[in-house]
Amino acid sequence: NIQRRARDPVTGKTYLVPADMSYEQWRQSIASKHGQNQIEVAEKQTRNEAADRKQYEEFKTLIGSDVPKTFAKFQELKYTKAEEWAAMMRQVATFHKIETGPYSDEYKAKLKETYRYFRKDGYEFTIHALNRVLGQKTGKGKRPFTREELKEMFKKPPNYKQSDGKLVRYENRIAIIQAPDTGEIVSVVARDTISKNWEVI
Numbered sequence: 001n002i003q004r005r006a007r008d009p010v011t012g013k014t015y016l017v018p019a020d021m022s023y024e025q026w027r028q029s030i031a032s033k034h035g036q037n038q039i040e041v042a043e044k045q046t047r048n049e050a051a052d053r054k055q056y057e058e059f060k061t062l063i064g065s066d067v068p069k070t071f072a073k074f075q076e077l078k079y080t081k082a083e084e085w086a087a088m089m090r091q092v093a094t095f096h097k098i099e100t101g102p103y104s105d106e107y108k109a110k111l112k113e114t115y116r117y118f119r120k121d122g123y124e125f126t127i128h129a130l131n132r133v134l135g136q137k138t139g140k141g142k143r144p145f146t147r148e149e150l151k152e153m154f155k156k157p158p159n160y161k162q163s164d165g166k167l168v169r170y171e172n173r174i175a176i177i178q179a180p181d182t183g184e185i186v187s188v189v190a191r192d193t194i195s196k197n198w199e200v201i
Contacts, residue, residue: 002018004016004017004019005017006021009030009039009043010039017029027039041079044079045079052078056071059074059088062092062095062099063095066088066091067088087124090124090184091119094115094124094126094130095112097127098112098127101127107134111127114130114133118147118150123154123185124182124183124184124185126184126185126186128186128187129177129184129185129186129188132187132188132189133188136190142191144190145174145190150188153169153174153176154176156171157169158201160200160201161198161201162177162195163197163198164197166180167180167201168198170194170198174189174190175187175191175194176188177189
C-alpha cells in the first residue's frame with residue numbers, strides 16, 4: 001500500500017499514486033483524465049515558463065492593459081487560442097513600429113488610442129493605416145473624414161476587390177483597404193473615383 005506523490009501537469013496539484021506505478025502508466029492515466037492535447041499544452045507551458053514570463057513582461061510594457069491580466073491567462077492564450085494569439089502578435093508588431101518610429105510622444109499616444117478605438121470593434125489597423133487616419137492629406141481629390149465615418153463603413157461588407165486580392169470598402173469618396181488573410185486595415189484613402197484595378201464584388 002505504499003504510495004508516492006505525483007504532480008498533475010494540468011492542474012498543478014499533487015496527489016498520491018501507487019509507488020510501483022511506472023511513468024508510462026502515470027502518463028496514460030493523466031492523458032485519460034485530461035486528454036493528450038491538454039497534457040502537451042501543459043508540458044509546453046512548464047518547459048517554456050521562463051521565456052514566456054520574459055515575453056509577458058515585454059508585452060505588458062509595449063501594449064499595456066491589452067495583455068491578459070495574469071501570466072496563466074497569457075500562457076493559455078499563447079498555447080490554446082491560435083487566432084487571438086496571432087492578433088496579439090500583430091498588435092505587438094504595430095506598437096513596436098509606433099514606439100521606434102520618428103514620432104513625438106503625443107503622436108504615439110494618438111496612434112495607440114486610434115488603434116484601440118477600432119480594435120474594440122474587431123478591426124486592426126497597420127501603422128500605415130493609422131497614419132492615414134491621423135495625418136490626413138488635403139488638396140485636390142482629398143477630403144477630410146472622421147473615425148465615426150469609417151466605423152459606419154465597417155458595418156457594410158467590402159464592395160470591391162483590388163487586383164492583388166485586397167478588399168475595398170468604397171463609399172462617399174473614402175476607400176478602406178483590407179488584407180484578406182489577416183483582416184488588417186492596411187490603408188485608408190480619400191479619392192474621387194474608384195481605381196482602375198478594382199473589381200466589383
